[in-house]
Amino acid sequence: MRIENNADADVRLHGKVIAPPTPIGSYDPSDVTFLLKDISSVQLERTTEEREAAIQSGVHYSEMLPTEYEPSSSYIELFHRTLAQSAQDVALAAAIVAERIAEMRGKDVVLVSLARGGTPAGILIKRYLAYRYGWDVKHYSISIIRGKGIDENAILYILQQHGADTELQFVDGWTGKGAIRGVLAEAAEQFERKYGYRMNDDLAVLADPGHCCTTFGTRDDYLIPSACLNATVSGLISRTVQRDDLIGPRDFHGAKHYAEWKEADLSHTFVDTVSACFPAIADEAARQAAEMERHPAAATWQGLSDIRMLQQKYGIDNVNFVKPGVGETTRVLLRRMPWKIIVNRLDNPDLRHIMLLAEDRGIPVEVLEGLTYSCCGIIKPLKGDSE
Template sequence: MKGTSNHKVMDKKIAEPVALGSYPPSDVTFLLKDLSDVSLELATEEREEAIQSGVHYSEMLPVEYQPTEQYIDLFHETLRQSAKKVALAVAIVSEMIVSRRGLSTVLVSLARAGTPIGILIKRYIAERYKVDLPHYSISIIRGKGIDENAILYILQKHGLDADLQFVDGWTGKGAIRGVLIDSCNTLYEKYGIRLNDDLAVLADPGNCAGMFGTREDYLIPSACLNSTVSGLMSRTVLHADLIGPEEFHGSKFYKEWLDADESNVFIDTICPYFPSVVAEAKNIAGQMLEHPPEITWQGLRDIQSIQETFGIDNINLIKPGVGETTRVLLRRVPWKILVDTMDNPNLKHILLLAKDRGVPVEIFPGMTYSCCGIIKPLKGETE
């Protein structure tokens, strides 16, 4: 690494992070600027119109969906049913991280869906290997890249040779994976920093991650809810008027919803299953390390097929996978939902939400995903 690059990294004065979120500080440090007092929320239709007319999604926030009692019950039921399955996926990914990267890794989860998964990985490694890995949650934004100041802050804290492991919840069509690859290349060109752009996720239905717990497209319960399962944090925001050159990307901390917060319930329900999945996780992780699964980007090809079938010009209007479809139903204007089959047990909450919002559901067999959410083009099919 060139000396000038070292100075560039170490001399930039990055603001110290403030305490944010409803997780214990020992679980995660959010490298985000607190925008709690700024009004950024737009009604769903208004926000959709802005996005489709060219305003970047990161410059505003959706009004957070307040789930019905029936939906919260579904979250708890899903969590009970899938806790061991999630624990196994966490354990597999954790074992792969330890084997590939060692026990001096810095976990860097991508806010906000990656945050609870990063906490689970940190907790598993602490319990299994008695090592407390540092864990940060930082912003990455499609079309704008990763939060450079957050990366520089981590390197200033942990050294230029720190080994960062990026973590997210799941893959959709692989857009964030692509942004991560591009961002790591940019950091190398700008600072001479070579980061490993591999992404560790629980579920990889998009077939675009090298470390994953499963490629099954199932409901990770944290996809059911928004801020109330992500430490009460909003989506991340990057707006030139609000974020200075040495500040982190922004986010809001919704303290007013503390009574409805499920963030720690989610973590505390899954962690007790860790001891019972260690042997199976080691076995599966060992096989995957010996015979690394191919990264085929098959999910992206499926999306292109859907694009052609329905005449959709803008690929960003197609949101594949259970997690992304849930988000479409919670905070976008859905046009229709495609499912591989109506009796897929992973789709109970999708069908409930679709019914709740009056969104048609169609069968589209042969996808690598369980389902896809298609956002309604507001100005005709071509925009």
């Protein structure tokens, strides 16, 4: 992030000082600082059916929370098995991204992950930079919400802490159809208009199956195990909340800390297991990152052609009812009301948890060969807009 005005104009430009955050979540403070307001005492959860009806009747998804999915023992076993099998692949993707960030941004970069799916990715990138280069970069996790934008108070707080010339790098876990990528670009323009700062809206992701980012570890649509679970792999943090009666003008966006899930928390298990693979993949990550630097990949938004085809095939008017990619399909099965799941093939090992969740919820699975994505979840249309 760069300021086009004097660095000492910082406070004068934004006109307000944001108070430090209250610690929240189960991650070690050395891994991440959540810039979120703790609203754990507020009852915001609704059943899947209630929430779906509310969303499709016009209630914004960030004004309520889904009831957290309580996985079965077989599902947890699948998570551990998948993590053991894919940890090195995830480590390689995180390391490639970290190498590219090191080259583009330098050792003074501040990582800003998008809560909550981006938080584990940000931790892995931070840890890799410490392992490979000895850099102790700062990592914050903040809220961004489709239809409401980025948490501007969180950005202002980071600037207050690190100065107006701070170089920010936004981080997320994966892309679907690129909605959040678009929200981030719009947020950067709006922030510049309001405060005189131009944020670098580059979004770094471990997996970019939607082909909508230029900083990524892979474009394969494969399972990042942290997508399998919700709060219990994301520091026991809920989805972020933005509601005027809960969030004041100087507050960060809100989130709940599910401390009661402490015994089931796998947040550290995930990042520790993947981080342990860094020595095995560091040289290959550096090689692939250098190759990407020599031959940059364009953001073609190729995945949108899949989405338009699915809309036409299944008569889906609202693009938000189509959730492409392994990560987004998982989210649909965990907290929405899916109508059907579309897969490119039934024997894809990255889709074992998708099949298990679909069977558990009685959701039909159809095969459609030739998809850019490994799978897509289609939400059951009721009426109105969707998340």
